[in-house]
Each structure stands twice: as C-alpha cells, then as structure tokens.
Amino acid sequence: MYDMHRTPSNSSSQYSASPPYYAANQPPITPNPPRQTRADQIVQNFYTKVTQVVTHARLIQYDSQISGRGPQNANIVLPSRQPIHPRRPNKWFNLELWDSDVYKDGLKSWRQASQVSTGTVLLPMIIEFFLDVSDLNQNQILFVTDEILRRQKVDLHKMGGSNENNKSSKNIVLESWQLTLSHPLPDPLPELPVVYKKSIAFFRTLYAYVRLLPAYRLYRRIRKKKLSSALKIGYRFVLPTSRFHDDIGIDVPIIEGESRPTSADYKFNSIDTPLGVLSLKVNYRTNCEFHVDDSSEVLIDMDENYFTPTLANYYQPEEQGQREEQRQQEKSERRKSVPTSLKTPPPGFPHPGSSPKHTNNQLNVDIPPIRTLSPSRSNPEMKEHNSSLTFPKFYNPSSSTNLGSNFSRRGSHTLEPIMQREYSSFYSPTGPNVTLVKPFKSPSLSSSPVNHDMMPPSPTLLDRMSTLHLHRSPSQLSFQQRGTPTMSSSVKSTSSAGSLPKFSSSFTSFTNRFDKTTGSTTRERDGSFSSRRRSTNRSDGSTSDRGSLNSSFFTLDPEDDVGEFVRMCERREPLKMFSKSPTDSDDADGTTRNLSGSVYRTQLQLSRFQKLKETHKNLSESMMTGTGDVITGSPSSGISLRVHQPKVDDDDMFFTMSEFSDDKTTSAVNNVSGPTPGSSDLLVDQPAVVDNSTNNVTDVTIVVNDANQNG
C-alpha cells in the first residue's frame, strides 16, 4: 500500500543521438560527437527542445509533419535510393516528443543567421505565434469574446499603425517567446549533470505552462475543428532582418473596454550552463478568444441592446457607430413587424403589456409593450377580449388618473411582453390565450384590450405603480414562474412549492454555445429561441446571472426604460404591493373575493419568506463567522436548514427550502407570533429557533408549509 514506486515502466532505450545520462562519477554513456563539446550539445538541443515544445502546443500541423516516414524499423529503400529516416522520438531532457519538420527550416535559418552575425554568442531566439486571418473570405467576420462574454467584432483593417490603404488583413500576434544565452558566464561553472537535471525540470514546466496560456485554448479549438478552418495559428522565427510592421502587436488591444491588461509576460528561471545563462521568457496576449462567423449567419445580436424591445428602439439614440449595417437591417426588419401606434388605455386599466403580473414587482422601467410578431392577428382578438375585461380589484382608483396618463406604454416595463407575445405567436396560433399569457390577471381580464399609444417614458411612473397590486391565483402561479421570471426571488418562492419549476441556468450554456459555435441561428428560430432563452434566464432568478446579463445586454443609458428596470431589479426593493394591507382592497365583486384571499395569503407568504430569508442570512452569517466551515446538517423530522459555503445566494436558500417543503406539513411548530386568522399555514418560528442554536446547524428546524396546499 505504501510501496515505493519506481515507474515509469516503459522507458525505452533505443535512440540515436541520445541524450547523455550522467551518473555522479561516471562519464557520459554515449560517445561524444566529434568537434562539439558536450556543453555545446546540451545547449544546442536546449534550443531545439524549446522550439519543439512550444510549436507542439500551437501548430496543428506539427503532428502531420513529423520527421521521418514509416515505422521505426522500416528498412525499405525507395527506388530513388534515398534512405528513409525512420521516425525517432526526441528524448532529450527526458521529455519524449517527435521531431517535426514544421519547425526545422525556421530553426535552421535562425541558427545560420545567428552564427553568421554574432560569431560565438547566439542571438536571442525569438519565436512568435500569430493569428493568421489571411484565409478569411469576404463573408466572414472575426469576433473576439471579451471578459463579460460578449462578442465584439474585430476590424482588422482599422487596426495597426499602417497608414496605407491596403486592405490586406493584418496578423494578430498572440505570443512571443524569447530564449537567450547570456554572458557573463556563471561562476563557478556548473557541472553538466546538474545542468541536465535542472533542464529536465525546466522542460516539464515549459510543457505544462505552454498549455495553460490563453493561446492554447485557441489552438485546442482549432484542433478540435470547433473554429472555422479559416483561422490558423501561424508562427515565425524573428530574425534580425525580419520586419513585421503591419502586424498587430501583442500590446495592441483588439477591443475596447477590457479591464484586464492586454498582454502579460512570464519569465522562467534561468539555467546556468558552462556557455552562458539560458533564460526563456514569454510575452503573451491575454485574450485569444477569437471566433469567426459568417456574416449571413450572424442574426442574434449579442450586444447590449439585445433585450431592448424593438419599439423602444424608436426612442433610442442613433445606433452606435460600431454596429454593422447588417444588424441595423435586422432591427428594421423586426421593427416593421411591430405596430407603431398604441392608444392610451382608459384610466385605471392596466396596459396589456403592463398587466398586474408585471407590475407587481414595481417594475418601473419604461418599456413600451411589444406586440406580437403578427400584429394583425392579435389586434382583433384583443378587441374581442376587451369586452370581457374587468379591472383588477386591487387597483387603487385614486391614482388611476395619474396612472392613466403616464402609465400606459410603460406597461410592464419588463421584457415579458416580448415573451408573451412570442409565446402567443408561437404557441397559441389561435391568438393570445388569456390564461396562458397573463397569469397574473383575473381570469376575466384579457391580455391587451386596446391599442396603446407609444409615449416617451417618464420616471415618475415609479410612484404611480406603487399602488398596483399583484393579483395571482395559485393555479397560475406556476406559469407565473415561467412567465415572469423577472420577479424577485422572494416572490418567486411563494409559488406552490411542489410545482416550483427548477430551471438550470441555460444562459451559461447559451453563452458557451456562442463561444463554441459560430453563434448562428436561423432567422425562423430567432423568436422562439430568444424567448426561451429569456425565460430561462429570468426564471433562474439568480442575481449574479442577472448581473452579468444586465451588463451584457442592457444598455445603461439613464434614459432607457430597460436600463431603469434592470437597475430597479438590482436594487431589489421590497415589493410595495405586498406591504399594503389586503383589507384595503376593494372587494365588491364576489368573483374576486376568493382571489383576494389568495392574494392575501400570498402576501403573507411573501412577508414570511422575506423574514425567513433575513433569518437565513443572519444565521448563515453567524455560522460563517462562527465556524467558517461547511456544515451539513442531517435532516431531522422537520426541515433542516443547510448552511452552505458563505457565498451562497439567498435564492439558493429558497430553493433548498422549497425542496424540502414538498409534503412536509407538520403542524408541530406553530408558535409563530400572530399569524392573522384564516391565513396561510406558513409558519416560521424564527426567533425561537435561531436563538437556540448558533453553532449547531442541525438544531435549526424551519417548517415550511405551503399555503397553496391548504388553499
């Protein structure tokens, strides 16, 4: 079990021009080649090995150009009587690699150049790797992914210092490796066995390091053919006579706005030899995430305005200069499908895009609602639904006039209208399905009764919206989860726990997909894909994801509705509608009485959950400061709170709890202070439980009863 290991087991001993093995007091095993000292040999092979190791990890043609042909033991003589050199592994410095022709010529020319020019001291050997875009055709566009996973187009012609009008693509230099043998000679002169031993360790680190650099990922993608074959990594030996003015140097940023430095470098520790001090350093570009897209396939904008509803584009400032014309064209195509005029709804009536389900979160970002992609179809149906409209009962009439004037087009101020419309157009070909599309409205309320005028957004809407109430029924809550993923986490958790849909963050997979593929989708899939993507984005509900999403896709123009909405979401204010006492609501109609009860329950749930969230946060904070360890509690009869690593999100707590709350309806712990009568059974014994245990998680038992099960 604790045996000493002496592996590897298969060290072959067949080589010519073999590297020497040095034992402490023994001469080298292999005979010395004539006219060359051993030190020379070591140094020369050091250079070769460095070239070998770095080109092996950058050039896909390395393997196809392995030196020598045929199997090792081939003794076939060709008719031309040329001897075939069998393939030989290069085992110098105990790192076995095949020799390859890919670097042979370059190395030879460098050797000749350096010997001629300097005599005894070798020139620094400089090998550069660059992105070769000469094969990109007219239709292909080069992109680079920045640190927030956004693709940016690379305009090669504009870059570089060339002031000519040549349209030739410039190469982008990725890495520059420089190996120098410097004087003065080390004192005392090192022994060759020590030099060799240290070189062994050196080449192991070089082999590993070259695969940890950013350019390696590019190489890997090219090798796995994930990238367009138009991208290649080229290399060259930089000789004193080389001039590469037109190429884009490593320090030149390709895209703007990156916070990390464009380039970095690393210096390997030097190795003393009897001929000088060998040292290797590398200067590399930190962002090598290049992609190529066909211009005809680039249909999905990954820019920050992607989620801006197309109608809002009318009010946006002129598109920025860096947008391609093609993108503008796509946008205009989208715009054409959207009606340009929407009338103001009657006062007090929520805008179709601004159904209570949207307004419950205090979504005050002014996004004009988006109609379906087939407006002609939806309009008559909307009018149809118009007649059966009733107003939500919790709408405070006192502010209705104000709302009416400014409220309308702000509508939901979410992107849900887009999704709804797209849902309706893609999934309800017969027209907007009220229950499907508007889960938060009372069943009698239709989706969009009238046309609405487009009006410029106004920041005062925030106040107006404060009086709107959420109106949900349990049966629609689950769709609400899907339908309104922008709701805050606390709201989300109030849905029926058993039916809480769990959405994994497909957004990351989406961005990964974009990184990995050319990012092309067909136009026809655009809507459904984007809607699906958005819904899974939101329902995931993670603030961290949202944060990244926001920065990528939402413009932060203060005038912009979307930006305002997103900022509001990030503020995560408590939903004002839940703070309002349910007894204030108008409740004249019998049909809405039941609904008021459920809303009331919901509000209670929400407040309980909010308190619970606070508790959890406090608890986990105290645990973090107390123990700092991961603690996994064993489930007790009720529900145990599991405290995860410190950085756990509050959302996770809710997911965890809701997982446990499925069928655990215990009435044992019923001592929460003052639940209002007739309310939900959502019970959280916060103060008592928390106080008992500060360090022992397993004692914390929080029972969560789902109100909906009882309702």
Place this chain on the structure above:
Amino acid sequence: MTTPEVFSINLTVDKSVVPDVLRAILHTILFYRIFGNIKPREVDLLDITYSAIDDPEIEKVVDEKVEQFVRNLENHGNQKGQISVTFHEKKRTTRNAWFSKEEDICWEQWAVTITTVICHTERDKLRIRKDMDRQLSTCLFNIIRYVNDKKDHIPPITSLDANPFPYQIAIPPTNDSWGSMLRKILTDPSQPV
C-alpha cells in the same frame, strides 16, 4: 539530515469533482518529479489542460490512490481530506561498499488538502465549478513557479533507473498533522505511515 522541502496545496471543490481534481494534482506532481524519460500527455479538466505522464502503470497508481482518498473522505465525514506525495532518494551512508547502508532520504513533500463542498442546486454547482477552474489554474501556475524556483534541493541523479527518485503517496490518518506524518516518514521512510 536535511529537512525536506514542503509544498502545500489547498483546494476547495465540489464533492463531485474531487476525484478528477485529485487525479489532476497527483499527475501534475508526478509529471514534475519523475525524472526518468517520460512520454507526456495532456488531459482536459473543465477548461484547463494539465500535463501528465503517458504511462499505464502510473495511471493505475494514481487511480488507486484517488479511490482510496475518496473512500477515506467518505468515511470521515466528507469534509476534508489529505494526501501526501513524498520523494525519496536512496543514498549510501558511506562510500565503502562493504559497510555502507542504503539510506532512504525524503527530500520533498507535497501536502495536498482538499476541502469539499456539497452543492445542492445546479447554480451552486456551476458557481463552485467556475471557482474551481480558477483555483485549479492558480494552483497549477503556483506549482510551476515553485518547480522553476526550487531546483537546488533536487538530489543528483545517481541511478540509471527509469525513476531515480522513488515516491510515496500516502493518506495520513485523520488525527495526524502534517508535521507528525513527516516526522514518521523521515525517521523511517520504509515503514508505512
């Protein structure tokens, strides 16, 4: 007796990736310290590529140790596991071939501690995994820096064996500290820890 160089590695990972991460670490350590001739190979883990030795014997050893580590981890509460890789050299005490004894000297120890996190949600898993990417890549860079910096303590290569520096991969008992384990190794390296 010279004290061995000790290099510590500390990682916090999701429990599900513990075997892969440990395998990566062990392969990396052996890659740098098996001084005989080796064929290198590269292994992709998440978004990182680490280098390993292309040898079935070594793979077998590493797999066994990883299995042992995981079992040990589970038996002891799934929180923290430790494993150590030590490198030794055989040395003759005197030059006199008749009377000298072969000594086993440990000249380097790699002390690996892996703390596990159990993730319940997919999102947690993704987050930990991303962090793990960063941790692992930082760890690999640090190892490279260490191997580059410290070359003087490597004993001279005196044998023509495939591997001049025998190694030992050991899982210390849970109540052992690194220091006591090392002492045990130093006093009698041939005895199991």
